[in-house]
Amino acid sequence: MRILIIEDDLEAAGAMAHGLKEAGYDVAHAPDGEAGLAEAQKGGWDVLVVDRMMPKMDGVTVVETLRREGDQTPVLFLSALGEVNDRVVGLKAGADDYLVKPYAFPELMARVEALSRRRETGAVATTLKVGELEMNLINRTVHRQGKEIDLQPREFQLLEFMMRHAGQSVTRTMLLEKVWEYHFDPQTNVIDVHISRLRSKIDKGFDRAMLQTVRGAGYRLDP
Template identity: 40%
Template sequence: MQILLVEDDQRLGKLVKHMLEHEGYRVKWAIRGDEALALASDFVYDVIILDWMIPVLEGAALCRQLREQRYQKPILMLTAKDAVADRVSGLDAGADDYLVKPFEFSELFARIRALTRRGETPLQEEIVSRGPLTLNRSARTVECNGRQVQLTAREFQLLDFLVQNSGQVLPREVILDRIWGLGSEVSDNNLDAYIRLLRKKIDEPGGATLIQTVRGIGYKVEI
């Protein structure tokens, strides 16, 4: 498995690279954001481990550019920023998971395994139409009743997961783990806020809500 490590701290980068290689991973190490962008444009790594505070092109901006270029492999953000707003910002930029420094290597390895397990199941359809919704997974665009709906990367990921499991009740903890990652500190309140935003964007005024609340459990879509 090939990993791109993006970390400008020489001591930490050297240590993380050594520990990953000891676990059997092949690691390419970049120090600057522009260098990492060039490497990721030339080769599709299984996982990118991305520090937030890197020179030239900082981590969140790099992550956003990669997603705009349709880079679909998992991205794990490393950062000393531990405020909820910072975590949400990183996830909205397109990161799949978030690990706050300092961290235990056992947790880093567990998160990599979790991310790669999710990536083992390919998307079956590029364009998915369910009821009034049409999702284009490559372009990350959504139409609802023929109108374009502008969603953030995280909102699209959440809606896509709900639509994939149409008719099933998805517990909150399942949604949080699938969308924000193992061990994320994103709370139920954050999930509720995302659901409210999605409803505001996709529901027709005066019409029934597409995303239903199942009290005490989670959410489901019936389309």
């Protein structure tokens, strides 16, 4: 997996690159918008991490230019804390996901991972299968070891997302954004309560827990 970081803050880029390399990614860094765009145009990247504010060319222009040229490489857009409207601007420019700085590294990691695998699961499937767990997307049923599990609509959506990202860490913010489709910062553990409810349904009475809590990051569905 090749990741290009386009970010003018060298320290932040260094820390990010270090963490991603540790996780087994192949990482390159461009220190400004122009260099980043040139590097991105060479192609062959799996994910681009693009900062909003940069010298020479800002992140929005970089993403817009790439999209105009037909480059569909997934982009994770970064912007400074408190810029309330940046998310809308970034997504409008063609970014696929958005993260506010300063971010927790597991959050960045989880999003990069989700973006990098997105292409592989592009095919339209009618069933999802993760280990013993099977989900039928047509008649909306879930079975584990052949036993039907009764889920509420939201629990079904939540599990579907976890299954599509099986083996990856998924953060609480990601779940709120992708399953509930809200972008705000809950002060309490609302997501945890939903996850534990789901966990009690899919793991209770089985010998092995599939839905794992990842410390400092969020959750992971293991096969």
